[in-house]
Amino acid sequence: MCTMDSGLKLEQTSLINELTQGMEIAKQLRFHLNSASSDENRQLLLQRILSSYEKSLLILKSSAPTTGMPESSISGDGSPRSEDCNGGGFKDHHQDQNVVSKKRKVLPTWTDQVRISSENGFEGPIDDGYSWRKYGQKDILGTKYPRSYYRCTNRNSQNCWATKQVQRSDDDPTVFEIIYKGRHECNQTPHTAPPPPPPTPPAAASLDKQNNHHQQPPNNMLFNFRTSLTVNTQDLDAKDMTSPLTSPSTSFEWMKSQNQDQNFPFSKLVHDEYQDSFSPYQMMNNFGVFHDLQHSGSELNEIISTNNSVTNSPILDLGFSIDSVVDLDPNFPFDTPGYFY
């Protein structure tokens, strides 16, 4: 059930999210100004900051006094109402939430979609730079491919409770949907992992092995394969609009330095099931010009295409959960080394 309150709160949260994100991107830009980052990267960050402003203004305008329905400007006409506050099929127990939310530590949750593609087929680990240990695999009803469950290797040693689920897309086997839950509180430094320079990528691991990401030197292929990803932020426990999270591990500069994969068609990644959940935020976020407004309920998706062209908005998103800032996780470790640049 999506109440008025949640609608208003959603808007507030969105605004805070946007402004906060803009600030963080500005921080990133500051970092890039002091580094050997390419001018293109800086331009992209700048573009994102501008987009953030645009979105903030959009939200403010949409919540103007005359607006009877706060979400009206956001919610398009096409989205199914039944989805309302519940993002993309995730559970929503309103009553429970009131009771539980105070007790349960809410883990920030977001989704990456990672496309692996190559002439050689789909292979290579989806290495996000973190060290994961697989602890389970399940066949999921209605899906072709099993879902794999990973937890941080440093769970015991460093009390790091980050987990992720990896599942290959039914529609496009080259796309893997990765659901991250919880942030790393260990001392892994995914971004700083030196890109290994093996001249030739090792022969492909089998698909069964492809999720075997250790901290071993990242496979060259993996970066080459990683031609695009979607970040879809979701908050399983709150119905509020959530903020764009960012992949904690996208080694953007490195990927950019690798010349790859041509033109990943943007729309290709837009599966039917996701089209319904695109929000104006995500569109505006990277492109700033999209106005096909569709309400996405509690979802806020973000498309990131790591192509070479600026028009395709190769965006570097750095790990950041605004949810946690706003109202969810008081223990959000912003001071975690390496989390922000």
Place this chain on the structure above:
DNA sequence: GGAATTTGACCTTT
């Protein structure tokens, strides 16, 4: 031999 993965059993949630 230690660490990671596999996989069926068990637990939780709906």
Place this chain on the structure above:
DNA sequence: AAAGGTCAAATTCC
């Protein structure tokens, strides 16, 4: 009751 998520013993890998 069924599906999703986690555990843990067995197995495999390095």
